[in-house]
Amino acid sequence: MKNNxxxxxxxxxxxxxxxxxxxxxxxxxxxxxxxxxxxLRISLDKRNRGGKAVTLVTGFRGTNDDLTILGKMLKVKxxxxxxxxxxxxxxxxxxxxxxxxxxxxxxYTKSK
Numbered sequence: 001m002k003n004n005x006x007x008x009x010x011x012x013x014x015x016x017x018x019x020x021x022x023x024x025x026x027x028x029x030x031x032x033x034x035x036x037x038x039x040l041r042i043s044l045d046k047r048n049r050g051g052k053a054v055t056l057v058t059g060f061r062g063t064n065d066d067l068t069i070l071g072k073m074l075k076v077k078x079x080x081x082x083x084x085x086x087x088x089x090x091x092x093x094x095x096x097x098x099x100x101x102x103x104x105x106x107x108y109t110k111s112k
Contacts, residue, residue, distance in 0.1 A: 032062025040103060044096060055093065057074065067084055070089065074103075
């Protein structure tokens, strides 16, 4: 049986072709690069945060699940809170040195 849910076709015009396939535009996530090939950047950010400083880890190439796992590991090892949003890891406070040390111990060699 075909998956013929009308919600998947919102905004699609009617077609009389019985072989027509609807494009649902599902974006495939790219594969996660090995740790030694990742080019992670560590920076301090204070903008739009009410004067509070946060450490940003950007440049991760891979799936959202792997990014979430890395973010959780960094938060636990730093002993602070944070989140993973829009392809970047946010760690509360100025933890740049500690994050760099943790990432290098984990095998992320190109961290800056």
